[in-house]
Amino acid sequence: MRDERANAPIDEDGNHMTVILSRPYSFVPPYRGNVWPAAIQKLRLIDRHLRKRECVIDYELRHADRLTDSIAAGHGVLLAPNHCRYADPIVLGWLAREVHTHLFAMASWHLFNTNGFEAFALRRMGAFSIYREGNDRQAIETAIDILVTAERPLVLFPEGTTNRTNDLLKPLLDGVSFIARTAAKKRENAGQGKVVMHPVALKYLCLGDTWQWADEQLRQLETALSWQAAPPSRDPARLLPRLLRVSEAYLALKEIEHVGQASAGDLRPRRDALIEFLLSRCERRYDLQIASDDSVRERVRRIRSAVATAYFAESPTPASDPERDPEPYLVDAAAADLAQFLLSFPDEYMMPGQITDTRVVETIQRIQEAIYGKAKETMPMKVVIEVDHAIEVSPQRGPRGQPDPLLCQLDERLRTMMIALSKEARDFEKP
Known part of the structure; x- marks a missing residue:
């Protein structure tokens, strides 16, 4: 069977094969030993990885003692961070080192299918699929059991996926509160104590010359688009229009690829129209019904599920059928991934008067992912890891038909911390 990754999409986590068609899903359990995670910490392997692969070269921990207190109290501990960069799961290793513990973390199955070494490393660091x-x-x-036994803190990213928007929080998934509440009920029934949730805010701050970096990256993008690169400039009044032009060029290319021609007008309605075109085409193909209030994320998840279900329905062992062609299914998976990726360009992120150096870097890196398949992690970063006070998880659900109170509290806490941390970035409009 040919390598599906050759033409597979790059997903929102920066990896090939969001939908895996080489074999059906099989659960990857966590490695529960302490030898490997202890060795990883002792040898400072996460520091090397973050410096080399993610250009995260420094960190600052704030209120780690709050986590220490919860562990010392014997609580089942759930860490709920915002998810803004691919480095997020690894940087939490610095927090674990500070409080002398190891972590378990839930990770998407496709991350265990990139290569053998990464799958091995993920498990040894406590990840499960x-x-x-x-x-x-x-x-x-597995997640519930980890919280019930309080063996280690459990990391669950309540946004589900990442899209390089460090100052904005996506809608939270209710699976996080279901897991926490179920574990709290089991602990209560067994007389084992509490389950607590710590919101954790992650904020990345640029350490290098953002204006020079942005100019260099934009000139490379302009060259990739066969444009004459603009002369070097550190003037935000020149850099920001160039960033807008490159964004518009990428959108026009995708419109031509999928619709047949580029449209005119503002970027937001054009983006939304392309997202609707991509999703509705896939939904018709798989006869999926949608409700008026279905989010793009929910529609994308449903399409991915339909792709995998349809593919494996034809044969449960595709590897034994060399004549099988996964290409049509990969095309549909790529369309769903593209729709979700397009949604990761938030409308309000580059509003005049609110533009910081980190927002510019994130926007350029999203475009790099779109054009090159991978962002250029060349801007040195420092990450601030701030732990909030523990939220005691009630075993009881809120009133039926009302917003989940636990999820609402988590959302409010994370937003408050992220708004405060966003003010620590530099104003890009004043170099």
Whole structure:
């Protein structure tokens, strides 16, 4: 069978094969030993990885003692960070080192299918798989069991995926509160104590010359688009229009690729129209019904699930059928991934008067991912890791038909911390 990755999409986590068609899903359990995670910490392997692969060269911990207190109290501890960069799961290793513990973390199954070494390393650092395209009971039960036994803190990213928007929070998934509440009920029934949730805010701050970096990266993008690169400039009044032009060029290319021609007008309605075109085409192909209030994320998840279900329905062992052509299914998976990726360009992120150096870097890196397949992690970063006070998880659900009170509290806490941290970035409009 040919390598599906050759033409597979780059997903929102920066990896090939969001939908895996080489074999059906199988749960990857966490490694529960302490030898490997202890060795990783002792040898400072996460520091090397973050410096080399993610250009995250420094960190600052704030209120780590709050986590220490919860662990010392014997609580089942859930860490709920915002998810803004691919480095997020690894930088939490610095927090674990500070409080002398190891972590378990839920990770998308496709991350275990990039290469053998990464799959090996993920498990040894405490990760276990979740099948995002379906109902993964085994992953959920594993997460609940970790909280009930209080063996280690559990990391769950309540946004689900990342899209390089450090100052904005995506809608939170209710699976996080379900896992926490179920574990709290089991602990209460067994007389084992509490389950607590710590919101954790992650904020990346640029350490280098952002204006020079932005100019260089934009000139490379302009060259990739066969444009004559603009002369070097550190003037935000020149850099920001160039960034807008490159964004518009990428959108026009995708319109031509999928619709047949580029449209005119403002970027937001054009983006939304292309997202709707991509999703509705896939939904018709798989006969999926949508409701008026279905989010783009929910529609994308449903399409991914339909792609995998349809592909494996033809043959449960595709590897034994060399004549099988996964290409049509990969095309549909790529369309769903593109729709979600397009949504990761927030409308309000580059409003005049609110533009920081980190926002410019994130926007350029999203475009690099779109054009090159991978962002250029060349801007030195420092990450601030701030731990909030523990939220005691009630075993009881809120009133039926009302917003989940636990999720609302988590959302409010994270937003408050992220707004405060966003003010620590430099104003890009004043170099």
